[in-house]
Amino acid sequence: MSDVLVQVENLSRYYQNHCAISHLSFSLKAGEVLGFLGPNGAGKSTTMQVISGNLAPSEGEVSIAGHDILEAPRAAKQQLGYLPEHPPVYRDASVDEYLKYCALLHRIPRSQLATAVDRVKQQCGLEDVGTRLIGNLSKGYQQRVGIAQAIIHNPPVIILDEPTVGLDPIQNREIRSLIRSLGDQHSVILSTHILSEVQATCDRVQIIRAGEIIYSASTKALNQGHESSCKVALRKPVNLEELLSLAGVDHAEALEAGRFRVFFAPDANPDALVEAAAQQEWGLYELIPEQQSLEDLFIELTHSEESAAK
Amino acid sequence: MIWVIARREFGAMFLSPLAWVILAVIQTILGYMFLTNLDNFFVLQPQLIQLENSPGVTDLVITPLMQVAAIILLMVMPLLTMRSIAEEKRNRTLTLLMSSPLSMTEIVLGKFLGMMLFVIVLVSMLMLMPLSLYLGTSPDSGKLLSIYIGMLLLLGSFTAIGLYLSSLTENQTIAAISTFGVLLMLWIIDWVSASLSNGHSVLSYLSILQHHQSMLEGVFDTSDIAYYLLLILGFLVLTIRQLDRERLL
Structure with a gap:
């Protein structure tokens, strides 16, 4: 059985x-x-x-x-x-x-x-x-x-x-x-x-x-297995390309003035980002990890399909 | 399993005042009628003694009493049967029975038997009146038995019809009114036969009280018994089918 x-x-x-x-x-x-x-x-x-x-x-x-x-x-x-x-x-x-x-x-x-x-x-x-x-x-x-x-x-x-x-x-x-x-x-x-x-x-x-x-x-x-993302705030204006070139960064998007959302590849961490920020004096003052919760997933899934249906 | 449901159904009737009130009202009214009939019988008795083969106390007191009882119960039974399934639907408790390891037949038979237990109580209480005659005279025992069985069969068919109509709706009032309508129709269906020459026998065969009448007179005819049993069986099968069908809607 x-x-x-x-x-x-x-x-x-x-x-x-x-x-x-x-x-x-x-x-x-x-x-x-x-x-x-x-x-x-x-x-x-x-x-x-x-x-x-x-x-x-x-x-x-x-x-x-x-x-x-x-x-x-x-x-x-x-x-x-x-x-x-x-x-x-x-x-x-x-x-x-x-x-x-x-x-x-x-x-x-x-x-x-x-x-x-x-x-x-x-x-x-x-x-x-x-x-x-x-x-x-x-x-x-x-x-x-x-x-x-x-x-x-x-x-x-x-x-x-x-x-x-x-x-x-x-x-x-x-x-x-x-x-x-x-x-x-x-x-x-x-x-x-x-x-x-x-x-x-x-x-x-x-x-x-x-x-x-x-x-x-x-x-x-x-x-566990979900890609993690961080919200990053920098004092100095930085190009999106510069962020993308860092090790471990999967993709990134620019938010309002000086803020970015950076997505890391699974199992990567923001070491490279912090290092680069310190070396090049970007003025990093915020680094907030964002975990994708079930709620985000739920809203994403149910909403995206709803709008797709329309 | 059938017995478990029947017991719950019977017990639930007495949890509301409805069953008690119905028993009390019927017993009071019929008790009064019984005494009136008995009084009339005493007035007639001296003349009856001179007749040969005269009608006895059973024919003159009990048979008319039970005729009235049948008509009163025709109006009262819908009130008893209306809640059986409609209430469970409205309160969503039917789900409990549906998800238990029971067949639909067991559920319907359980409900029917539960109400029949109440009917047995009701008729037995009515029969106490004729039985009290044994104190002073000797009524016809065979006739009394025929009357008792006749009442049970009549009320059994009322119950089966009421059960079916209760399974059609969530609304108890609708169940009661439609049951009353069907029972009334089955009663008056042969009234037209007086003016019709053909079709007469069919209509009077369909009439629910016509069959009862002969049993009240002590005539125990298989065709009457078959009529009631077929009616009960038919409406129980319809109820089972109706509940089965609702799962598909």
């Missing part, structure tokens, strides 16, 4: 004539946390609904732990925990009742019911609200109940659609560390538009726009 838990192949989904996602393909390995990023309406939620079996795909295939979601929905869904955009909680039930019901729906034997409920309550910080009605809980707590519901049967694959919406910063951090710890044993697909969340919790990022994956990389590579 391979360790690929979720296999999505050539997946398309149309709402009447509107195409929500087109020809998506990706896979998820055991123990991996995959972050789904995209602007509103990019097709994140639709993709998750299709993977979880709530929507039928128009084209393509989804298989979960080797079970096709259309041909063997029951076996596939048993391997899956899903938190939709709106947590599917019954407002008129108490937290305990609700979690018990979810456990029974996922065929947890009655003898293990209490342990399963206690375990998720402890994992999601719900110990103190067990007897309260879900309708009377705050949005953050309802969200936690939603997460508890998704992990109660210990599924190998967990799909969370914007799990940290409506949480306060402390809860937010708790949920992130919960997701990280889930990632040790389970595979998690997570959608969000909070970019720092992806950097904090995910092993891999996929940015999707207008139903297509436009970027996919591991977050490690994202943090």
Whole structure:
């Protein structure tokens, strides 16, 4: 048995004539946390609904732990925990009742019911609200109940659609560390538009726009392997060519008076630039390293294509 | 699995005051009617004794009572069935059932059985009235059984129709009104048959209360049973198909 838990192949989904996602393909390995990023309406939620079996795909295939979601929905869904955009909680039930019901729906034997409920309550910080009605809980707590519901049967694959919406910063951090710890044993697909969340919790990022994956990389590579740039300010006017001739400089652009943005080749550092500045008395008074963050990348990717489309 | 959903459905009904109020109102009104019928029976009794093969207490008290009950319930059942699926759609809790390892058939049957448990409670409470007659006289037990089964089948078909119409919309009011419309139509569909010579039998076969009438009189006819079972089965299949279809939209 391979360790690929979720296999999505050539997946398309149309709402009447509107195409929500087109020809998506990706896979998820055991123990991996995959972050789904995209602007509103990019097709994140639709993709998750299709993977979880709530929507039928128009084209393509989804298989979960080797079970096709259309041909063997029951076996596939048993391997899956899903938190939709709106947590599917019954407002008129108490937290305990609700979690018990979810456990029974996922065929947890009655003898293990209490342990399963206690375990998720402890994992999601719900110990103190067990007897309260879900309708009377705050949005953050309802969200936690939603997460508890998704992990109660210990599924190998967990799909969370914007799990940290409506949480306060402390809860937010708790949920992130919960997701990280889930990632040790389970595979998690997570959608969000909070970019720092992806950097904090995910092993891999996929940015999707207008139903297509436009970027996919591991977050490690994202943090390291990118070309670095520096903002340089000089008192003496200097030609752009002079900067470009320096060792390690990939390209450069002139900004406002006396300022430049200098891009270095990967693994190069601004030694040559500083040396030249000192020798030729350029009057270097600012050297600010700029790291390309996920946010820049996100804005660059989603915007450039948008303007290209126009 | 079906049982888990049925239990939740049954329990959820009693979490809102609606179920309690419906039980209380129906019991009060029919209790009053029962006493009125019983009073009338006492007035008529001396004349009946002189008749040979005279109608008994079951025919004169219980059968008319249950006729009225059927019509009242025709108006009340839409209020009970309207929330079953429409509410789950509106609150987005249907997703929970859809992403659980359940087939659509299990979900629909669970919902139906949950409501049928309520119907059993309702009819059993109504049947306490005829059963109280055992204290003073001896009603026709066979007829009472036929009436009981007849009520369950009638309300079962009301429930199945209500369940289907609830699966079509997110709006509970629309579900209730359309269910009421369909039930009313199925009731009055044979009224026109008095003025029509042909087509008469088809229309009166379709009428939902026509079949009930014979069961109230103690006639246990397979064609009546088949009518109700087909109606229930048909609307349950339609509900399953409707929910399946929504995943494709």
